[in-house]
Amino acid sequence: MKQIINYINNNYKVLLIVIIGALIAGYFVGKSSNHQIVKSNEHNEAIHDHVDETPTTWTCSMHPQIKQEEFGLCPICAMDLIPLTNMQNEGDNVDPNEIVMSESAARLAEIQTMLVSSGVPNKTIYLQGRVEPDERKISELTARFGGRIEKLMVNFTGQNVKEGEKLATIYSPGLVTAQRELLEAISFKETRPSLYVAARGKLKLWDLSDKQINNIEKKGEPIVYFDVLSPITGTVTMRHVSIGDYVKEGTPLFEVIDLSKLWVMFDAYESDLPWINVGDKIDFTIQALPGKTFSSIVTYIDPFINRKTRIAKARLEVVNNNGELKPEMFAIGLLESKFAENSNEILIPKSSVLWTGKRAVVYIKVPDRESPSFLFREITLGPEAGSFFVVADGLEEGEEIAINGVFKIDAAAQLAGFPSMMNPGGGIISTGHNHGDIENIDIPLESKEYTVFKTPEEFSNQFEKFINNYIILKDAFVATDDDQVIEFAKSTLASLNKVDMKLLKGDAHLLWMSLYNPILDNLEGIIQMEDMEIKRNHFSIVSNNLTDAIAAFGDYSNNPIYLQYCPMAFDDQGAYWISNKKEIRNPYFGDMMLKCGEVKKVFNE
Secondary structure (H helix, E strand, C coil): CCHHHHHHCHEEEEEEEEHHHHHHHHHHHHHHHHHHHHHHHHHHHHHHHHHCCCCCCEEEECCCEECCCCCCCCCCCEEEEHHHHHHCCCCCCCCCCCCCCCCHHHHHHCCEEEEEEECCEEEEEEEEEEEECCHHHHEEEEHHHEEEEEEEECCCCEEEEEECEEEEEECCHHHHHHHHHHHHHCCCCCCCHHHHHHHHHHHHHCCCCCCHHHHHHHHHCCEEEEECCCCCCCCCCEEECCCCEECCCCCEEEEECCCCCCEEEEECCCHHHHHHHCCCEEEEECCCCCCCEEEEEEEEEECCCCCCCCCEEEEEEEECCCCCCCCCCCEEEEEEECCCCCCEEEEHHHHHHHHHHHEEEEEECCCCCCEEEEEEEEEEEEEEEECCEEECCCCCCCEEEEEHHHHHHHHHHHHHCCCCCCCCCCCCCCCCCCCCCCCCCCCCCCCCCCCCCCCCCCHHHHHCCCCHHHHHHHHHHHHHHHHHHHHHHHHHHHHHHHHCCHCCHHHHHHHHHHHHHHHHHHHHHHHHHHHCCCCHHHHHHHHHHHHHHHHCCCCCCHHHEEEEECCCCCHHHHHHEEEEECCCCCCCCHHCCCCCCCEEEEEEE
């Protein structure tokens, strides 16, 4: 002990330094530990907050039909899933209908944008047509009086004749008699002038000139043979008579056409008509004359469109003094057209437009966003301009629009219930035949799988009567007869109420109940609503639910039942109906598009 004390006394300075160093080291170690604890706690709290804020539903921005409760990869494209809330915007200064996509999603979808600009729209129009005679230069010669063809100066079709040239000579007994009446009336010229005037008038009606009549009076005897003269210089294109033929008054004799001027008639489709105006220059070639180009201007455009071919005729007039152009030759025309040449128009690529048949839709890129954001907008289109559309209304120069990947953006909008191409009002789309098994996307009726129930014969008979009444109602819609639609909707409703659901048990009973109510409600809607389009909308829902019932309750008849579909009904959303005949008779358009549709499935085949 004494030794220890002596050691401390001799080395107290060293020991003091060691103790002070240990204290200092302990201080800093403790401070570092406390800092690590605080930092760890803050990190845990942040993680906790992040977990609390993480949404439970994850989706793929490229395949919005994918929904999962946990983060992962898209089973289709192997892309990272994103929170469903990321499909929407947050904040006070943004439009609630903005569609937001991540940068990686936009790249994967190959979304491209461009600034809207104005320019002078032009379009190259290729036209097909043929050479035709000028209708104003066609003369049809008919017999002015009956008689016999004594001489024929035109020996063949295609012979060229000059104005006033003899074409044929006719002997006419009736004309000889009329001349004799004139000669006899001359003696009564002073006493009965009206008789003389009538005799001359009769000859004039038979196309005799005053000079010919005066010659008859001067000669004092009738002319036996009369010449048929060509009224124009041209080509005989038809010869209807031969030597010795007897003709009656009004019988066609010859057709003579002046081919020194011709028409070239080009076929113009509906989409081309806005670009073609009277006075436009068209360069054209003739297949029979390769290497030679002709030019002329449009002098006339048909005021109507052919209902079968959907084209109108654009007419050019060409000089043909040398006769190298011949009627019925094929022509190919080229028109470089400009629309509103003196003013600029908004032009956008066709790839940027979603077209439903009635609405044109584009997606506007929202400026000043960290991630690509787009807004739905309906626009009014003008005419086509090659690979562009002229925009009549709805866009301004300088706005940025999507020109590629537009369908992917629209799919994201439909998923989020935002305004979209097929649903401009927004909200989740439903067609009335989704019974809760799918949230946002309906499976086509022809692709749905059903549990088939065996039903009692009595139920099958009642169900078949209901279907027969439905088909009569369908035919009334085809005829677009409002009174019959109401009448047969009432009889269909009555037959529905005669189907005894108590004959079904268990799941079959529950399914019929789920189908019965929408069928009942929409049949009543057909009866009560006045507008035919609203009635047809109710009818489509009846048809969808009836299709489910037919598929689920199995065979009830030996006759096939056809599920038919029109893709153009209700602004191209499409609609189904049931028919007992394979032939298409569309109840949603009637005579306007009677055969629009196709058979999608056959029951009881």
